[in-house]
Amino acid sequence: MATAVAPTAPAPSHRKMRRRPLTPLDRVQRTLGYVLIALLAVFCLVPFAWVVFSAVDANAGPNVQWPALSFDNFVQFFTNRGTPLLLVNSLIISVTATVINLALGLAGGYALARFRFAGRRAFMFGILLIRVVPAPATIVALYLIMVNIGLSNTLIGLIIVEAAFQLPVTLWLLAGTIAAVPIELEEAAWMDGNSRLQAIWRIVLPLVGPGLGAAAMLSFMNVWGDFLTPLVLLQSTDLYPLSIGLFRAFSEYNQVDWGLLAASAIVYLVPPAVLYMFVRKHLLRSSLGGAVKG
Amino acid sequence: MTSTLDVPVSAAANTPPLPKRRRQRNGPLIALLLGPSVILITLFIVLPAFYSIYLSLTNTQLTGFAARDPQFVGLDNFTYLLSNADFLGSLGQTATFTLFSAIIGQTVLGMVAAILLSRPWLRGKGLFGAAVLMPMIVPEVVASLAWASVLSNNSEGTLNRLTGLFGADPTDWLQVVPLTSIIIVNIWRGVAFAMIMFQAALEDVPAELIEAARIDGASAVQVFRHVTLPLIRGPVFLYLLLTTISTVGVFGLVYFLTQGGPGGQTRIAAIYIYERALQFSQIGIGSAASIILLVIVLVLGIVYVRLAKVEV
Known part of the structure; x- marks a missing residue:
């Protein structure tokens, strides 16, 4: 695990930043600092040991053990009858919901950034306030609404709901990003004979890439990881995404295939982890930028 | 609209x-x-x-007689809930869970991580930072699954092996100390978010102020207490608001590990609502519980915003 032995020697100081020599107190503080951060890193990583080891272990059990290295669990995951469908469902739900969410968020964000209309501030404040509402507090009423409009236990119903759940953040983020694009660029495009929509397509869209990427990633990760909404809205096994599939597999106490479960968990955690590494830098910048404006 | x-x-x-x-x-x-x-x-x-x-305000049910013809019952659901030991216990557990995991645990560890990672002498920042981030970026189901093995009642479970080194007998953690267990799991999951928020806040503290205080002879602890902390007060309260809200909404992480058990000891409000409304199909009571939870969160939100003088 990545808990490298903490080097206690002082870092080589740059010539420009020559400081007074380290006092014994400094040394103690630094050593203590390394010990603390190393302990924290161990705390954060150790729980993953079982998932990682068992996924590549031919005789995986419920406890951490040195793996008999094999990739059979992954082969099983992709060739079993039920498990590939979990992955497909997760992908369908997350990708479609993210696309819908981005399309609507981009259009709405543009309106919020470029026009001053009655109720605009109230709306911006409202979508900020929505984040206060905990999901479990509205899930019951949402379930009844979905039953009444005939969209419970359907993928399309879940997709629309997930897209809607992510809209407040996306709108807020994209309104801030679009407002940062100088209006003069668009006006120049209008002068050249572009319509408003053409100008959005040709000028604004290419310039909001990082913000759009951050919104897409946030939305995808949230939908991908959601557990409560599919748990409540879906009843058919063949509609389950990975989150529910993993939960059901784990809850069958008597006959858990631990290796397969761990491999499924790895398959499930890779997409958000990879996405996060990709847009990590953009994320903080655009979320802070989006939060300051309004 | x-x-x-x-x-x-x-x-x-x-x-x-x-x-x-x-x-x-x-x-x-x-x-x-x-x-x-x-x-x-x-x-x-x-x-x-x-x-x-x-x-x-109704006695709506998913199944049975009241499902066909729900009646208006006024505030009956609320009076029932507010005198119901299970529900009040559930609110208490939610408060304990939020206080110890989010407001204390995540905040303290997140602050420690943010401060250490802002030290110029610390090497391996990228590695340590990535380690702390891992619990946040995995889906909550994977987080729960990972902890199920740590807290396993088996003598070969990770935590039991660790305590075994000190001669302790194997314990069924989720049965013996269920609430403490899920508090620790939630701290683990939330340290990264606290760290990110505090790192951003610490970057805005002018280095000259710290330097000046050090030259005047203040210790590191004094500098933090009297210079740094007052300067990052706003972001800290904003963080407390965000983490309180999201912790009250935690469902999957706990439901996966304990399903509210044993004996309702980890039945936090989110699980209470889910059980009542969708497992016992008492929609009316579940909804009333939702409204109570919602009001509490809104009040908390307003208190924090006033304390922090946040401008939205």
């Missing part, structure tokens, strides 16, 4: 005032652009909130 009308008021400072004609033609365009978002948000977020209020 009737916000899609365009009125000729003097526009906000940074947009150049457009001619009146032009602005009025924008009405339909705004409706076209923002309309779909407004409809979705209204239908699937705002409407359920208001529908919950209505449901909480």
Whole structure:
């Protein structure tokens, strides 16, 4: 695990930043600092040991053990009858919901950034306030609404709901990003004979890439990881995404295939982890930028 | 939401005032652009909130006699809940869970991580930072699964092996200390978010102030207490607000590990609502519990915002 032995020697100081020599107190503080951060890193990583080891272990059990290295669990995951469908469902739900969410968020964000209309501030404040509402507090009423409009236990119903759940953040983020694009660029495009929509397509869209990427990633990760909404809205096994599939597999106490479960968990955690590494830098910048404006 | 009308008021400072004609033609365009978002948000977020209020005043059930003909019962559900030991216990567990995991645990560890990672002498920042981030970026189901093995009642479980080194007998952690267990799991999951928020806040503290205080002879602890902390007060309260809200909404992480058990010891409010409404199909009571939870969160939110003097 990545808990490298903490080097206690002082870092080589740059010539420009020559400081007074380290006092014994400094040394103690630094050593203590390394010990603390190393302990924290161990705390954060150790729980993953079982998932990682068992996924590549031919005789995986419920406890951490040195793996008999094999990739059979992954082969099983992709060739079993039920498990590939979990992955497909997760992908369908997350990708479609993210696309819908981005399309609507981009259009709405543009309106919020470029026009001053009655109720605009109230709306911006409202979508900020929505984040206060905990999901479990509205899930019951949402379930009844979905039953009444005939969209419970359907993928399309879940997709629309997930897209809607992510809209407040996306709108807020994209309104801030679009407002940062100088209006003069668009006006120049209008002068050249572009319509408003053409100008959005040709000028604004290419310039909001990082913000759009951050919104897409946030939305995808949230939908991908959601557990409560599919748990409540879906009843058919063949509609389950990975989150529910993993939960059901784990809850069958008597006959858990631990290796397969761990491999499924790895398959499930890779997409958000990879996405996060990709847009990590953009994320903080655009979320802070989006939060300051309004 | 009737916000899609365009009125000729003097526009906000940074947009150049457009001619009146032009602005009025924008009405339909705004409706076209923002309309779909407004409809979705209204239908699937705002409407359920208001529908919950209505449901909480009825005896709606999913199945059985009352399912066909729900009656208006006034505040009966609320009086029932507020005198119900299970529900009050559930609120208490939610408060304990939030206080110890989010407000104390995540905040302290997140602050320690943020401060250490801001030290110029610390090497391996990328590695340590990535390690702390891992619990946050995996889906909550994977997080729970990982901890199921750590807290396993088996003598070969990770935590039991660790305590075994000190001669302790194997323990069934989720049965013996269930609430403490899920508090630790939630601390583990949330340290990264605290760290990110505090790192951003610490970057804004002018280095000269720290330097000056050090030269005047203040110890590191004194500098933190009297210089750094007052300067990052706003972001800290903002973080406390965000983490409180998201912790009250935690469901999957706990449900996966304990399903509210044993004996309701980890039945935090989110699980109580889910059980009542969707497993015992008492929609009315579940909705009333939702409304109570919602009111508490809103009050907390207002208190924090006032304390932090946050401008939104």
